[in-house]
Every structure is written in structure tokens, then in C-alpha cells.
Amino acid sequence: xxxxxxxxxxxxxxxxxxxxxxxxxxxxxxxxxxxxxxxxxxxxxxxxxxxxxxxxxxxxxxxxxxxxxxxxxxxxxxxxxxxxxxxxxxxxxxxxxxxxxxxxxxxxxxxxxxxxxxxxxxxxxxxxxxxxxxxxxxxxxxxxxxxxxxxxxxxxxxxxxxxxxxxxxxxxxxxxxxxxxxxxxxxxxxxxxxxxxxxxxxxxxxxxxxxxxxxxxxxxxxxxxxxxxxxxxxxxxxxxxxxxxxxxxxxxxxxxxxxxxxxxxxxxxxxxxxxxxxxxxxxxxxxxxxxxxxxxxxxxxxxxxxxxxxxxxxxxxxxxxxxxxxxxxxxxxxxxxxxxxxxxxxxxxxxxxxxxxxxxxxxxxxxxxxxxxxxxxxxxxxxxxxxxxxxxxxxxxxxxxxxxxxxxxxxxxxxxxxxxxxxxxxxxxxxxxxxxxxxxxxxxxxxxxxxxxxxxxxxxxxxxxxxxxxxxxxxxx
Ligand code: UDP
Numbered sequence: 446x447x448x449x450x451x452x453x454x455x456x457x458x459x460x461x462x463x464x465x466x467x468x469x470x471x472x473x474x475x476x477x478x479x480x481x482x483x484x485x486x487x488x489x490x491x492x493x494x495x496x497x498x499x500x501x502x503x504x505x506x507x508x509x510x511x512x513x514x515x516x517x518x519x520x521x522x523x524x525x526x527x528x529x530x531x532x533x534x535x536x537x538x539x540x541x542x543x544x545x546x547x548x549x550x551x552x553x554x555x556x557x558x559x560x561x562x563x564x565x566x567x568x569x570x571x572x573x574x575x576x577x578x579x580x581x582x583x584x585x586x587x588x589x590x591x592x593x594x595x596x597x598x599x600x601x602x603x604x605x606x607x608x609x610x611x612x613x614x615x616x617x618x619x620x621x622x623x624x625x626x627x628x629x630x631x632x633x634x635x636x637x638x639x640x641x642x643x644x645x646x647x648x649x650x651x652x653x654x655x656x657x658x659x660x661x662x663x664x665x666x667x668x669x670x671x672x673x674x675x676x677x678x679x680x681x682x683x684x685x686x687x688x689x690x691x692x693x694x695x696x697x698x699x700x701x702x703x704x705x706x707x708x709x710x711x712x713x714x715x716x717x718x719x720x721x722x723x724x725x726x727x728x729x730x731x732x733x734x735x736x737x738x739x740x741x742x743x744x745x746x747x748x749x750x751x752x753x754x755x756x757x758x759x760x761x762x763x764x765x766x767x768x769x770x771x772x773x774x775x776x777x778x779x780x781x782x783x784x785x786x787x788x789x790x791x792x793x794x795x796x797x798x799x800x801x802x803x804x805x806x807x808x809x810x811x812x813x814x815x816x817x818x819x820x821x822x823x824x825x826x827x828x829x830x831x832x833x834x835x836x837x838x839x840x841x842x843x844x845x846x847x848x849x850x851x852x853x854x855x856x857x858x859x860x861x862x863x864x865x866x867x868x869x870x871x872x873x874x875x876x877x878x879x880x881x882x883x884x885x886x887x888x889x890x891x892x893x894x895x896x897x898x899x900x901x902x903x904x905x906x907x908x909x910x911x912x913x914x915x916x917x918x919x920x921x922x
Pocket of ligand 1: 469470471473736737738739740741765794795796797798799814815816817818819821
């Protein structure tokens, strides 16, 4: 229709500036979002650190994406371990200092005809300084939230008033059931809250104060609502977008971004990976895919239990075992199992997960429930066995099992180890012929359809994204 033509005309003039925090789980949705926008005719420049840019160069390049890199002072990567290195807090403040300076320079020096070529700045959580710089230069901003909307809401209530979570965690009397009830969200047990609210990890102690500052900033914008774009879709979290009593934030579901990103032309040219050919040789829905994301490190004992669980399952498996830098054969947790593992399944150091999950041979995903992995699995119609570790993963696991009903969570023993027998039990539930498995597989297929519908033309995420672009266009024209 004619409105489409109008839209295209101004989309051509859009130039988004992305500013990303240096973590893989943040970068991936940004790259997917960039692909999506570029596909719509929007220009995208991604500002990130020298180190992160180098890491991204290893992945498939995105046609049309421009990079702007700055030094955060750690061009060879920031390694928190060891006495000689500064803490994350110091890293974050250095990132803020250098990043703000660079961004201000980038935006003002790129002026064309007296006006910045950028039309909007989109940043990751914990980088409110990027939004601060942009607002100072009169550019609209949005944060891209890379976890479920439910998690955003939990944090919103946590910072809003101690009565919601803090007091309940401290005072058993106020909370005899042990459940945390928040408006619009399913009741959560303590262990289903984001782990850093319950027991802040030492190495990542900057996260909670960082998020507090971020939320304060979002809620204190004069004369305008803060915009939070979320990598989820309306139908998946209808109650959580936005928190029920919040009028200061516009939460806009535009995901799943990996689905709407579509394939890059250069993807098609690359040869088929060996593990994909291996998947081709397996029966439909017969393979267990196992991966715990880009960060999580499991103990040797835990790796052994998983190895025995998989070997005992009698099913083929594809397991991502990340090789750690400088790791010799001596430190190989799987040394005693390698031979048998390679005979019965496939071990890879890294894979194209989205491609693996969409392969018809994959029947189950054993996952740490990171948000990207969860949403990729859900939108590929693959049921899950959840083994959450920390951060948002416990909450995601709850949603997967009890709200969306597309998987089961494992039970760990008293030493918090997932035993091989338990893995086999869960795999039998999800992949076996029982009623529960059938229900999970049916639900997963239904969610996949809803996810695809949401990102297709006229779907909820598609409409939301176009309306957002419209709004930005109106503010910058
Ligand atoms: N991933 C991948 N190949 C792998 C393992 C992971 O491409 O072998 C990708 C996966 O598709 C997802 C991201 O890495 O997009 C992991 O993000 P997630 O939020 O699940 O976990 P995190 O790494 O942040 O713990």
C-alpha cells in the first residue's frame, strides 16, 4: 500500500549507531538486529572495542555493516583472573571513560550539512553512558534488552521497592511460602530468581550496581519515555511487556532476532560443515544437541557425568566442548571418554548453533538456558533439557518448563552435580514415546509457528519494529 512506500522512503535515511558491551551473549543479538535492519534498507554502524571487533571478524561477516572501533585499554582482551589484572569494576569505568569520549567524537565529527548522519543510538544494558552521550547530542536512543522481558520486570521490581524482593529474601517471616510473587509474573522460588540477586558472584560484582544505575537512568528521563527493545515476542511474554505498573518505559518486542535476521548471502556460499553432513546421515529428531553457551565452564566430574549420560542414552549426540585457551591434553576433562564419545557421537569445539537447531535430525537440546540458546531452540521447535547455571538462566529454565512447557529442568544432587542417570531420565522424558514427551514436542512445534508468525510481515514483532522506526523517523526528520 501507499504507507509502505512512505515507510521505505524514510527507512533509507535511517542510520543506526549500535554500541555493544563486550560479551558474546550481547554481541550476537546485536549482529542479528543489524542484519534485520540492513535487510530493511537501514544503515548500521556498530561501535565496539578493538578486541571484540577482532573476535567478531572470525564469524561470518554481515554485508553492509560498518564497524567503528575504539580501544577500551585492553586490546588483547580483558582477563579478570590473576593478581596483575584489574577488576571488572575498573574495566567498566575505563570502558565508560574511553567509550564516551570516542562516541561523542564519532557522532559530532561525522556531521553532514551540520547534522549528524546518525538517527538513533541503540546500546546494550550497562552502557547507559552511551545513551547519555547520544541524548546530549539530541539523538533518540533505545536499549536492546538481550534477555527475556520477564527478567527485565524482575529487576524493575527489585530496584523499585524493597518490598517486592529484597525484604522477602531477607525475612523469612514476610515470606513463609518462600515464593516471590510479582505482578504479571509466575510465582518464583528463590532459586528461580536471577542468581546475582540472591548470591552476587565475586568476580562479577559490578553487575548488580551496574544494572541499578541502568534502571535508574531509564526511569528518570524527563519529557520522554525510555525505549527498551526486547529480543522476545509479544505472544511469548504477553504479561511482561512492560512491567504492569510501569508507565515510564516503552518495551517493544522485536524478536526472535535470529529468525528475522535471515540468511546472509555469504552464508550460502560457504561449504557445508562436517557436523551438518553428519546430522544429514541421522534419522529425524534422533540426535541430542548439547551445548552450554560461550562462557560456562563445567568441572571435570560434571563433564564425566554428562559423557556417561550421553553414552548410556543409546542415542546419537552432537556435543560442543569449547577448547579453552592454552588447554593441553593433560587438562582435557574428557580424556578417558574421548574415544568412545567420538565413536558414538560427535564432539566439536564450536558450531553454527542456529543451523544445528533447525536441522530436522535434532530432537532435543541439552542447554544451560542462556537466553539466546533458549529462544533459538524455542523458535526452531526443539524441546529442551535445561541445566541452568547462573544469571538469568534459572529464570529462563522456569519459563521453559512451567510456562511454555517445552522442556524439563534437571535435578542436581546434594553436591550440585547433575548425575548421568538423571541426564538419561530427562532425555527419555523429552525424546521418548511417553505422553509428556509428546506434549513437549507438540508445544515446541506450536511455539515455533508463533515465533515465525511474529517476525513475518504483519506479525507482532514486524509491526512493532516498523512502528519504532516510524517513531524514530518522526523525531529526527
Ligand atoms: N553458539 C554458537 N555455537 C556454539 C555455542 C553457542 O553459535 O557452539 C551461540 C548460540 O547460538 C547463542 C550464543 O552462542 O547465540 C550463546 O548465547 P547464550 O545467551 O545462549 O549463552 P551465553 O554464551 O551468553 O552464556
